[in-house]
Amino acid sequence: MLSLSTKGRYATRIMVYMARKGNTARKEDIAREEGISPDYVEQILIKLKAGGLVKSHRGARGGFSLT
Numbered sequence: 001m002l003s004l005s006t007k008g009r010y011a012t013r014i015m016v017y018m019a020r021k022g023n024t025a026r027k028e029d030i031a032r033e034e035g036i037s038p039d040y041v042e043q044i045l046i047k048l049k050a051g052g053l054v055k056s057h058r059g060a061r062g063g064f065s066l067t
Contacts, residue, residue: 018066
């Protein structure tokens with residue numbers, strides 16, 4: 001049986017959310033809809049970005065998207 005850490009499960013949920021959304025997602029929206037702390041979402045997104053799985057966008061319509 002495969003065992004994932006809590007951070008791994010949340011990262012998976014975040015990636016699935018972003019895939020369903022189909023465009024740029026803000027960390028606040030992800031946190032609200034997935035029931036995860038915004039600060040924890042940010043920590044996970046930073047790791048996903050470092051791994052090349054997501055990219056960030058700056059500005060008023062900024063956020064994160066899948067690469």
